[in-house]
Amino acid sequence: MPLDPEFAAALEKYQMEIDESVAERLQQYVQVMWRWNEQLNLTRHTTWDLFVSRDLRDCLQLAPLIQAGEEVLDLGSGNGVPGIPLAILRSDIEVSLAESVAKRAQALSEIINEIGIPVAVYAARGEDILEDFRFSSVVSRAVGSITKFCRWVEPHWVNIDRLLLIKGPKWVDERAEARHLGMLGNLDLRRVAAYPLGDDADSEGVILQIMTKTMANR
Numbered sequence: 001m002p003l004d005p006e007f008a009a010a011l012e013k014y015q016m017e018i019d020e021s022v023a024e025r026l027q028q029y030v031q032v033m034w035r036w037n038e039q040l041n042l043t044r045h046t047t048w049d050l051f052v053s054r055d056l057r058d059c060l061q062l063a064p065l066i067q068a069g070e071e072v073l074d075l076g077s078g079n080g081v082p083g084i085p086l087a088i089l090r091s092d093i094e095v096s097l098a099e100s101v102a103k104r105a106q107a108l109s110e111i112i113n114e115i116g117i118p119v120a121v122y123a124a125r126g127e128d129i130l131e132d133f134r135f136s137s138v139v140s141r142a143v144g145s146i147t148k149f150c151r152w153v154e155p156h157w158v159n160i161d162r163l164l165l166i167k168g169p170k171w172v173d174e175r176a177e178a179r180h181l182g183m184l185g186n187l188d189l190r191r192v193a194a195y196p197l198g199d200d201a202d203s204e205g206v207i208l209q210i211m212t213k214t215m216a217n218r
């Protein structure tokens, strides 16, 4: 399927070079997801410009941080970001999605079936899944504060190597709150990516890596 000219123009505008076959798969995901968005509230990013400058940009920053063979859980997947684009960009990793709202989880399963990628969907709260399954990386965007994630994950560090959280500029306040509440005492938090968001040169996106100090010192 040829690329929608608006998608191609947005990729060029934001200087993202992506293999044609990967771009076609991404386009298919977005088109199917936008169709579901008419019934369910999945995303407000309903133009190619917004998809590329916000969603795809985050996923392209996240993708190189994952190592080949990793088992990754996208916690609070909603519309599928970052999990689905990540699975499309990186066929050498295993991606699962956790979504607690049943209708959204069902839509995610249908989207995945339609585009034909091997991604598992759990219609459940991510922190509950971590009781029974192991993932090397838990990735997430726009689901909860650093404090919330630390609380969710605290009983399950044995089942996760690290969290990779995609955050906007408020991450500094969130880190201060988590520190104030003593949530980061045994944890190592690092900013592993920083990049401009959208057209606004002053607005920065970041990816935070959080792991236990024991794991960080290995």
Ligand SMILES: C[S@@+](CC[C@H](N)C(=O)[O-])C[C@H]1O[C@@H](n2cnc3c(N)ncnc32)[C@H](O)[C@@H]1O
Pocket: 075, 076, 077, 078, 079, 080, 081, 082, 098, 099, 100, 101, 104, 124, 125, 126, 127, 140, 141, 142, 143
């Ligand atoms: C604001 S949306 C973000 C969706 C997507 N990650 C993004 O960045 O566009 C948050 C989603 O996380 C889901 N959610 C919230 N807490 C969750 C949890 N503990 N486990 C699984 N899903 C959760 C919500 O139902 C919602 O669909």
